[in-house]
Amino acid sequence: MMLGFLPRRLAILPWKVIFAITGLSLFGTAVLYSAAGASMQPWATAHLMQFAVFLVLALAVRMMGLNLLRQVALPAYGACLFLLLLVEIIGQVGGGSQRWLSLGPLTIQPSELMKLSIIMALARFYEMLPAAETANWKATGLAAAIMGAPAVLVLVQPDLDTALVLIVAGAVVMFLAGAPLRLFMLAGGAAAVLAPLAYFFVLQPYQQVRLISFIDPESDPLGAGYHVIQSKIAIGSGGIFGKGFLKGTQGQLQYLPEHHTDLVFATLFEEWGLFIGLGLLALYLWLFHWGYRTARRSTSRFGKLLAAGVTTTVFFYVAMNMLTATGVTPVMGIPLPFISHGGSAMMTIMLAFGLIMTVEREELRLHDEREQFRL
Known part of the structure; x- marks a missing residue:
């Protein structure tokens, strides 16, 4: 998407991607605001500030160029x-x-x-x-x-x-x-x-417990299986349209552990429901499509492998967080990109998008050079 009223240096930025990840982060801020009991502290404000800082960092990585990354x-x-x-x-x-x-x-x-x-x-x-x-x-x-x-x-x-x-x-x-x-x-x-x-x-003892609770969470409902059971209750109670913003009980009353990090998907699903959950998944899928398309279009082996590898890593984050929340996999400490609270994870995800943007920028540069040569 080109914004013609901007100088070319700004107009060629991947605005669709920037708007998409900004929308996800703003939605994540709302989820964290609700998870804290209608308060911007301690998670929502930090989440928003971290996104802003690391967005600038991602765009700075984009300006480095693919040769420097090599x-x-x-x-x-x-x-x-x-x-x-x-x-x-x-x-x-x-x-x-x-x-x-x-x-x-x-x-x-x-x-x-x-x-x-x-x-x-x-x-x-x-x-x-x-x-x-x-x-x-x-x-x-x-x-x-x-x-x-x-x-x-x-x-x-x-x-x-x-x-x-x-x-x-x-x-x-x-x-x-x-x-x-x-x-x-x-x-x-x-x-x-x-x-x-x-x-x-x-495996450490707590990791062994994770596996056992995954196989049969009801065997220890107040101990090892507590996370999975409460997460399933939150997701199931959300229904099609959710209970409504600030009306979730599992997260609000803190029955759901790690409701702002590892199990944030259950928190948002309880309040926003299946309809918004599927919309969120569709937006992630569009971002993955952009990442793999960038890899496919790259004319260098380095660019292809870099964009595809980074996109798959982000996909792994999303998939494992959702599968953990729904009890399909053992409980894992993998956050949901742009939604979960955590500065380290936000930094990694934003740098990942900066790398994909770099590959895309290189292809735009080569395309412009070919067009000038034809003229």
Whole structure:
């Protein structure tokens, strides 16, 4: 969508996308306002301010250009990997996990930055790799190491949810790049065999409880199964059109745990119902369509893999949050983009959209150059 009354530098911005994510964020602000009992504090104001700041950051990333992203892809990955190592040495402990680094006045979570860095690094790796060697086992092993090293470091923090996001992001880029299909079949078989061992020797007690409660939440309705049961009650009570804004009981009376983060989908569904829920899903699907279309139109392998990998990662966020809220998957700490409260997640999502915008901007630039050449 071109806004002809603006200077060209502004007119060529992806305004449809900007309006879409702004609308989602404003809706998220309303949901968080209601979740706090009709108060902008402590979540809604912070959510709105974080979106505004990170929108500027996303547009700044867009201005960097694809060539600069190529140059920083591998160094950025190396820096994030170094920060993950530092987390194991001097990281802060919170909520039973060691995930944060304090760098003076700044506290960062390196695993959030790694979610995008791993996609950039693999996209650059496969662009540098001759096409004939893509299915080579040596090349595949190097790509798997790029994906696996940070996933292992995050897993020992322990942060199973983020490790899963890293593995999915890396695997998607490898698959799209043309890694051997038998590799994924072997990985799936190995996962099935090792899953019982991982349950007893890798997962933390609270993670084991998550799995047990997922299988039979009613076996412990006031304990491990409480989250899932209350989430289903909230979603079911919303019906077609919802109970109405500020009229939700599960969220308002705080029967629903994590109603502003992991289970925010249940909060909004209770008040807004199936009709608005489907509209929200349609808007997400349109954004995914834009992301994959940008990947398909890119003339560079780096751009294709970057846009497709980032879009799939955002899709994974949306899918897993909704599936968690409806009890289809075990409870996972994955937020709903633009709706859930959380600065780190908002930063990751907005940077992701900034990367896709960069790929799209490069294609617009090349299109303009071709048009000028024809003239």
